[in-house]
Amino acid sequence: MNLTLKIWRQAGPRHTGELTTYKVQDISEDMSFLEMLDVLNEELIAKGEEPVAFDSDCREGICGMCGLMISGEAHGPERTTTCQLHMRSFSDGEVITIEPWRANAFPVIKDLVVDRSSFDRIIQAGGYISVNTGAAPEANAAPVPKPNADRAFMAAECIGCGACVAACPNASAMLFMGAKVTHLSELPQGQPERSARVLSMVDQHDAEGFGGCTNVGACSRACPKGIPQDVISTLNKDLRTSLRG
């Protein structure tokens, strides 16, 4: 396949960036999207140019490190991570626009790499449970009803890639936060800090400069793990209950 790529190039956090056009030839449709970018980068290095910076780690769809806005869609046209997206999802001769996640809470570090530390700070604000150190407690000591366990596991699938924020018209992180809150709220271990957790996390979310949720569901459609919008409902309910004091 031959493709035209319009890629966001930005030298550093304080530099202004712009879309630069590149041509790539003889791309196999069995390549992943990131492998296609690897091919481009090898050509750029051979020509003595600066390669395109992008994030990736496991390249098997489980770490949440990669993430690109591909022609206006977070992680591209398939419901998966960018590393698991294959070039067969595109057609020969296509023009593909590649941009970093856009949100003020995700500042660009370089080219397509953004700083998602704001997610870490939301987790630090309350997305955890307090446990005593020492020997791990017996796993089956606290019974969990099957439906709650299922929903907790479903929510725990969130890999924190940030596609929800990138796709959201308001750059809101409610799906991410909803997944984390639902994950812990469904389990007995999450109950003691349930109220403090949601108050602190929502406060941190707003302090980071994420927008509010308008419930349009662009986040869920973009989520590579298919986290449904109803986790935001659980988040909202937990906050409403906690506001009563």
Next chain:
Amino acid sequence: MATVTSSRVATARRTTIGLKILMAGTGIVFVLYVLLHMYGNLKALQGEEAFNTYAEHLRTFGEPILPYGGLLWIVRVVLLLSLVGHAYAAYTLWSRAGNARRTKYAAVKTAARTAWMRWGGTFILLFVVWHLLEFTILKISVNPDKQGPNITQNPYELLVASFQVWWLTLIYVAALVALAFHLSHGVFSASQTLGLTGSAGAYRRSKMTGHALAAVIVVGFLIPPLAILFGLIK
């Protein structure tokens, strides 16, 4: 073992979710009011006497415990406070959302429904101002053939005279279309914000309720003006 505690209730009220809860609550007030308003409008199908008696009953309702027009004023105050809360939350969140992404995407795939809610909502707000000036505050007859106090001081005559004018009917149809879009998403959005859609079934039911309510309200409100425009009510 000590667990984490938080005393952030006060600040959490001003968060985006706190504002959304305010918007959802005031939105419910509007939905209930609009349903009552629709019922009143449909009274026009029963003729002049039934319609004007209904209008008068709205003022004598609750007498003698309430003064004349007392209930109406209570409703007006509640609606005005709801409007202030709803609009304040909406425009604050709109501006926060704008600030949350100052660098826009070069390529955009799907148009967002948020634009429908925000611009549609603004249109509904402007429409409500006109609607109140026309039928409540100034009682304007836009029909050149029907002027004078016997038209403007008679609710039924004012209604009929107004909707015999095609462009006025068109404004109302446009406002209803905007309201339909607003409600079909707003009802679901409010249930989601209040945390009532925490399961797949409740989520689906809430979406369906939004669409159904929007359809009922649009049809219910369209019947009297269209019946007047096409001469079925004179």
